[in-house]
Amino acid sequence: xxxxxxxxxxxxxxxxxxxxxxxxxxxxxxxxxxxxxxxxxxxxxxxxxxxxxxxxxxxxxxxxxxxxxxxxxxxxxxxxxxxxxxxxxxxxxxxxxxxxxxxxxxxxxxxxxxxxxxxxxxxxxxxxxxxxxxxxxxxxxxxxxxxxxxxxxxxxxxxxxxxxxxxxxxxxxxxxxxxxxxxxxxxxxxxxx
Numbered sequence: 001x002x003x004x005x006x007x008x009x010x011x012x013x014x015x016x017x018x019x020x021x022x023x024x025x026x027x028x029x030x031x032x033x034x035x036x037x038x039x040x041x042x043x044x045x046x047x048x049x050x051x052x053x054x055x056x057x058x059x060x061x062x063x064x065x066x067x068x069x070x071x072x073x074x075x076x077x078x079x080x081x082x083x084x085x086x087x088x089x090x091x092x093x094x095x096x097x098x099x100x101x102x103x104x105x106x107x108x109x110x111x112x113x114x115x116x117x118x119x120x121x122x123x124x125x126x127x128x129x130x131x132x133x134x135x136x137x138x139x140x141x142x143x144x145x146x147x148x149x150x151x152x153x154x155x156x157x158x159x160x161x162x163x164x165x166x167x168x169x170x171x172x173x174x175x176x177x178x179x180x181x182x183x184x185x186x187x188x189x190x191x192x193x
Contacts, residue, residue, distance in 0.1 A: 050100075050135050052092045059090045059104055062130045068111040068119055072147035096136070101140045102131060109150045120144040 063071060071089025092107040104127060110119050124142040129170050 015188070049096065050094075050137065052094055055092045055094065055102055055131060055135060055137070056090050057129050058131055058134055059092065059106065060088055061128050063090065063106065063108070063123065064120075066115045066123055066126055069123060070109040070111075070150055071110045072107040072145075095140075100137045102135070102137045103141045103143070104131070104139065105143045105145065107145045107147050109148050110146055112149045112151045116146055120146065 040109075060071070063069060073089065089107040091107075093103045095101040095103075106123060106127065108123065110116050123144055127142045128139045131137060
C-alpha cells in the first residue's frame with residue numbers, strides 16, 4: 001500500500017552535445033533554387049500625398065468640436081488669394097519631406113468669459129493630435145490667432161404683435177347659413193368702403 005503513495009522522481013537525463021550538421025552545399029551560380037532568405041518578396045513603391053484641403057477640413061472639423069470657439073476670417077490677404085490657401089479661419093502649409101511636416105494657422109473668436117490661453121492651448125492640442133492621428137504627418141506648429149471675442153447670442157423670439165386688441169386687424173371669417181353659400185364678414189373699417 002505504501003507503494004501507491006510514493007511518487008516517482010523524474011529521471012535526470014544528461015545533456016549531450018548536439019551532433020554537428022554537415023556543412024551546407026553551396027549552390028551553383030546558375031542554380032534556380034533559392035533558399036528562404038533569398039526569396040524576393042514583391043514590394044510596392046510610390047508616395048502618398050494628402051492634399052492641404054484634406055488637412056484643412058480635418059482642422060475645421062476639430063475646431064468646430066471645441067466649445068467656446070468660433071472660426072474667424074484671416075483678413076484681406078486671404079480674401080484676395082495672396083499667400084497660402086485659407087478657408088474658414090484656417091491656413092495650412094505642408095512641407096513635403098520625409099516625413100511630411102504641416103504648419104497650421106488658426107484664426108478664432110473666443111467666447112466672452114473664457115480664459116483665452118486655456119482655450120488656445122485646447123485648440124492647439126486638439127488639432128495637433130487629430131492631424132497626427134489621421135494623416136501621419138508631423139505637426140510642426142499650430143499657430144493660434146485670436147481675432148476677437150464673441151458674446152452668447154440670444155435666439156430672436158418670434159415677432160409678437162403688441163398692439164391693443166381693438167387696433168389689431170381682424171381677418172375675414174367665413175360663415176355658413178346652411179344654404180351652401182359662404183358669407184364673409186369684414187371688420188367695421190372695411191365695411192365702409
